Amino acid sequence: xxxxxxxxxxxxxxxxxxxxxxxxxxxxxxxxxxxxxxxxxxxxxxxxxxxxxxxxxxxxxxxxxxxxxxxxxxxxxxxxxxxxxxxxxxxxxxxxxxxxxxxxxxxxxxxxxxxxxxxxxxxxxxxxxxxxxxxxxxxxxxxxxxxxxxxxxxxxxxxxxxxxxxxxxxxxxxxxxxxxxxxxxxxxxxxxxxxxxxxxxxxxxxxxxxxxxxxxxxxxxxxxxxxxxxxxxxxxxxxxxxxxxxxxxxxxxxxxxxxxxxxxxxxxxxxxxxxxxxxxxxxxxxxxxxxxxxxxxxxxxxxxxxxxxxxxxxxxxxxxxxxxxxxxxxxxxxxxxxxxxxxxxxxxxxxxxxxxxxxxxxxxxxxx
Amino acid sequence: xxxxxxxxxxxxxxxxxxxxxxxxxxxxxxxxxxxxxxxxxxxxxxxxxxxxxxxxxxxxxxxxxxxxxxxxxxxxxxxxxxxxxxxxxxxxxxxxxxxxxxxxxxxxxxxxxxxxxxxxxxxxxxxxxxxxxxxxxxxxxxxxxxxxxxxxxxxxxxxxxxxxxxxxxxxxxxxxxxxxxxxxxxxxxx
Numbered sequence: 001x002x003x004x005x006x007x008x009x010x011x012x013x014x015x016x017x018x019x020x021x022x023x024x025x026x027x028x029x030x031x032x033x034x035x036x037x038x039x040x041x042x043x044x045x046x047x048x049x050x051x052x053x054x055x056x057x058x059x060x061x062x063x064x065x066x067x068x069x070x071x072x073x074x075x076x077x078x079x080x081x082x083x084x085x086x087x088x089x090x091x092x093x094x095x096x097x098x099x100x101x102x103x104x105x106x107x108x109x110x111x112x113x114x115x116x117x118x119x120x121x122x123x124x125x126x127x128x129x130x131x132x133x134x135x136x137x138x139x140x141x142x143x144x145x146x147x148x149x150x151x152x153x154x155x156x157x158x159x160x161x162x163x164x165x166x167x168x169x170x171x172x173x174x175x176x177x178x179x180x181x182x183x184x185x186x187x188x189x190x191x192x193x194x195x196x197x198x199x200x201x202x203x204x205x206x207x208x209x210x211x212x213x214x215x216x217x218x219x220x221x222x223x224x225x226x227x228x229x230x231x232x233x234x235x236x237x238x239x240x241x242x243x244x245x246x247x248x249x250x251x252x253x254x255x256x257x258x259x260x261x262x263x264x265x266x267x268x269x270x271x272x273x274x275x276x277x278x279x280x281x282x283x284x285x286x287x288x289x290x291x292x293x294x295x296x297x298x299x300x301x302x303x304x305x306x307x308x309x310x311x312x313x314x315x316x317x318x319x320x321x322x323x324x325x326x327x328x329x330x331x332x333x334x335x336x337x338x339x340x341x342x343x344x345x346x347x348x349x350x351x352x353x354x355x356x357x358x359x360x361x362x363x364x365x366x367x368x
Numbered sequence: 369x370x371x372x373x374x375x376x377x378x379x380x381x382x383x384x385x386x387x388x389x390x391x392x393x394x395x396x397x398x399x400x401x402x403x404x405x406x407x408x409x410x411x412x413x414x415x416x417x418x419x420x421x422x423x424x425x426x427x428x429x430x431x432x433x434x435x436x437x438x439x440x441x442x443x444x445x446x447x448x449x450x451x452x453x454x455x456x457x458x459x460x461x462x463x464x465x466x467x468x469x470x471x472x473x474x475x476x477x478x479x480x481x482x483x484x485x486x487x488x489x490x491x492x493x494x495x496x497x498x499x500x501x502x503x504x505x506x507x508x509x510x511x512x513x514x515x516x517x518x519x520x521x522x523x524x525x526x527x528x529x530x531x532x533x534x535x536x537x538x539x540x541x542x543x544x545x546x547x548x549x550x551x552x553x554x555x556x557x558x
Binding site: 037039040041044046048049050052053211212213214225227232233299301303310312314316324325327329333334337338339342366367 | 396397421422423424425427428429430440442446449451453472473474476477496498499500501502509510512514516517
């Protein structure tokens, strides 16, 4: 007779499921999860409070640090929110450069995800490859912005610098290289029997509940629902570029992985189109002296599609030289707490990290 | 307004049922102001009758000058792709707001955060009292009257030997004998 007893298990705060620290308190019976509870509080850096004491431009050094694997959508969203408050126009060339940078940021984050998702199922080789290839994207960022991870490049009114000489050519070549590499990645991950068996039918999000639960991004499209901020409320140059939003049925880890696999190809295609169509002209609509710069009173709610899903900034100005309130809504806010707590019961302990990775949970977004 | 047909229709249907002030802010954006008693009914009406099934965000702003907190509920309709922002104000002296985690489960996370960061009470809220902070006995830190710089000075001690080096620029100047350039003096944070 097998004796089964309920036990409490603390997964984390450091574990392979996520980038950052977050604990999942599991109640288990045998190796099956009965109840899960998310505990955060290991990473709180009070960014939103600190931003309130800095001027509109100084906030950028903090903003991009909200989520390490994906700093660029934060800059872009905040810059767009400030532009909305001010009614500031962005030159056409800057819109295209912003689109290219956003998509490059998506690709580098996808490549990190490849490493995390395969690593949490024991396939360590792929992570070494994809993180190695990610460096080619970071090289492009370094040439363009001077930094590899945190760029502070997309500012209100446009971008900080124009594309350096030879950058476009290098970007085309990098895209060609990555496209070839994707075939290798996909053979290693998606043709692998272990990954197929571990991913299929695991961590299912029901299609009829997904939107109501606050699921966004690839997990939502993995349930067969087609929503993407880039299409729903197009921003920058997305309305002038052709791309497909991939969807898969099932709502499990497998479907989410397939969505991401197809999205990288779309990102490469978007970058090529944007580089082809890149207009000339100014790249920056100059802002006044940042130390004396005041933004008209009002509120703005702006959304952007990141790799983990929709992120938004609610920004309030009282007409002074500092923001009254900057509040981030990250994709992980629902994914990492309420959605996770709902889908974990009934799953195997070994699959918890695997599911966390597929949801794209980024704890610094939960506690800003 | 003829361009905003869908938006105006939603706004009118809300004004027919509830006592609200509101306007169509821009394409796909409707902003309304309501009394705190009506907020949960408005959200329920938007969710069940008008298809705003996705809760995008809940935010809180401290308007200390008016002695009020402003709560903003942002909901989205996946079919029409419209966004409604419901604003309400509550008194800072008695910060109590209706709990809406029965309408959307994920509201529970926001409310637990606001309870901790702004000190707003949501009667009937389930969930551990401590969400992000641990053993916090000061005023809720996201309130405007909480001074984070003063808190850091009061709470943390200086590294021995660095007591006189609080102002980094001054300390460097004293040690090296170099002048602080004018632009640095002008834009000093103090």
